[in-house]
Amino acid sequence: MDTKEIILDVKNLNTTFVSDRKEVRIVKNVSFQVKRGTALAVVGESGCGKSVTMNSIMRFLGKNAKIEADSIQYNALRDGKVTEYHLEQIKNPNGPEMRALRGPDMSMVFQDPMSSLNPVYKVGDQVAEGLIQHTGMKKKEAREKVLEMFRKLGIPDPEERIDCYPHQFSGGMKQRVVIAIAMICNPELIICDEPTTALDVTIQAQIMELLKDLQVKEGKSIVLITHNMGLVAEMADEVCVMYMGRVVEFGSLEDVFDRTSHPYTKALLRSVPVLGLADGQKLETIPGSTPNPANLKPGCEFADRCPECTAACREKDIPTFEISPGHRVRCLKYKNFPEVE
Amino acid sequence: MNEKREVIFKIENLKTWFPITKGAFKKVVGHVKAVDDVSLEVYRGETLGIVGESGCGKSTFGKTIMMLEKATGGKVLFNYGGEFKDVTKFNKDEMFQFRRKVQMVFQDPYSALNPQKKIYTSFEEPLKVHGVKNQADREAVMQKVLKMVNIQPDYLMRYPHEFSGGQRQRLCIARALEVMPEVLICDEPVSALDVSIQAQVLNLMKDIQKEMNLTYLFIAHDLSVVQYMSDRIVVMYLGKIVEIADSRALYDEPLHPYTKALLSAIPVPDIHKTKKRQILEGEVPSPIHKPSGCAFHNRCPNCMEICKTVDPAMVHHGAEGHMVACHLYTQNEKQG
DSSP, X not given: OOTTTEEEEEEEEEEEEEETTEEEEEEEEEEEEEETTXXXXXXXXXXXXXXXXXXXXXXXXXXXXEEEOSEEEEEEEETTEEEEEEGGGOOOTTSHHHHHHBTTTEEEEOSOTTTSSOTTSOXXXXXXXXXXXXXXXXXXXXXXXXXXXXXXXXXXXXXXXXXXXXXXXXXXXXXXXXXXXXXXXXXXXXXXXXXXXTSOHHXXXXXXXXXXXXHHHHOXXXXXXXXXHHXXXXXXXXXXXXXXXXXXXXXXXXXXXXXXXXXXXXXXXHTSOOTTOOTTOOOOOOOSOOOXXXXXXXXXXXXXXXXXXXXXXXXXXXXXXXXXXXXXXXXXXXXXXXXXX | OOSSOOEEEEEEEEEEEEEEEETTTTEEEEEEEEEEEEEXXXXXXXXXXXXXXXXXXXXXXXXXXXXXXXXXXXEEEEEETTEEEEGXXXXXXXXXXXXXXXXXXXXXTTTSSOTTSOHHHHHHHHHHHTTOOOHHHHHHHHHHHHHHTTOXXXXXXXXXXXXXXXXXXXXXHHHHHTTOOSEEEEESTTTTSOHHHHHHHHHHHHXXXXXXXXXXXXXXXXXXHHHHXXXXXXXXXXXXXEEEEEHHHHHHSOOSHHHHHHHHHSOOSOTTOOOOOOOOOSOOOOSSSOOSSSTTTTTOTTOOTGGGTOOOOOEEOSSTTOEEOOHHHHHHHHHO
């Protein structure tokens, strides 16, 4: 596929943290692609490395993190021309190259709107900051732009609200402000890290509708990090399931939901309570709990909790198999299919 | 379900208001009406689910029944072998006895266990307090409850940080079960847990309920979890009950517009169900300045003139035990 179609191409990303003089690899050989104008959902339980993967790409990690990758390629499309950026070659995570990309090209929406806004600045100034930094726009002009953005995101009476402080906003409205900050420089790729986990369901529905609109109407590419399978079903075009730092299944929405292949994905889908379960029907559970990433056994990370585990699963690293075009599964059950590196 | 069910809790017009004070003399200038005129009955052996968005007063309601918050008005009647006694008027001794029968499990298993004490110490305390003098007896009870929640008895000598979130929540449940309560009030017991662990805890709670004939008051914001756990569901909005129904009936035919919106807002992990989304506008208003009339009227898609001025009363509608507080149905009653 050419660079016009793919906006982000990650190959063999490894992120290691150093703690207690021990190196712990949290993200292991993660490869995925985000197609332009589509939504990719990254799902998994807490601690599976989904946030670390995205933070590694954006370089938001601390000094004790070591990021290695064969390639992290970001393809910007400007006026019909594609510019390639190789993020893995950028040395300084906070240098001018990285800073120029964050905001106008790729941006991030964080989980907790309460803590991602600065409580002592007016929200309007916080949204305008990126615009002034990146385009050198005058304050007055920027204010007009911010008002426009507030209107687009459905914040009521923007003229008044622009001079309010974050504590004067409700959770849902704060999240809209955070989205406004991410959107103000008109980036192509928006990474949303659990954008609605801190919000109520009715507010969650409003925010998700907003994000879907941005993707469909404005052709933005969205990466949605979540643990909610319901949101995945409603938002995503492609799904990437992670477990203990590995991508265990990657495929289109239909691949993952209809032709679920990895035992972990199957178990995950069945253990979520859904509305309208028949009386007396029991939820299936995944036995045991997630292992400690610091002392993992060789072989498949899911082996201890897997109902279909065989002796071969515990021997060595499991390769990824492509069971149909674009549908990749990291499980020995499919060893007759072609291997992908 | 059984025709004749024994009522274990009868709650009548319960109110919990928090005063808002101002100035040096702490003059009361208003109230946060967290629980406002709630009446319902809880039957023995059932699971009553309470759902609502944050700030609707569901946790305060649970705490008020436990008398951890002082009730501003109304009655909480508890069944003592056929005789109902008002919990709000209990003295210290009676309250002590009452707490043996009603126990609570809190939301956050990380802060519910003392990090400086071994599980053994945390588990021994309620038994000591409730007069199990003999250490061997105490240990027997501890072993028994740990077996119920599938945790090995030798883990008693560990500290809370050595356990995972799911294990800790199971420990909290086990500790509540030590005094052999009749009612367990669970305030968001699984919302801090991962999905795969959540299912384990939910199934375990169902098994324990069968074994001990417990009554659960299951408070949560996640309607799909509540529906999985409960026999009957109470939907709350801004301190008031808007709908009570059997779990199945609430899902099959929700009556109140708020319940309908809540149901449609829940994302379903099924890609073939296309459903009509009904997205509510705006947010939950502040409980200090509640809208006049029906508290939901400014977000309601079916709002009528009467809704803005008159607060709807609870009426029976449809199947037995299905009650709703909405003018759409009070009107029908009058006509019919």
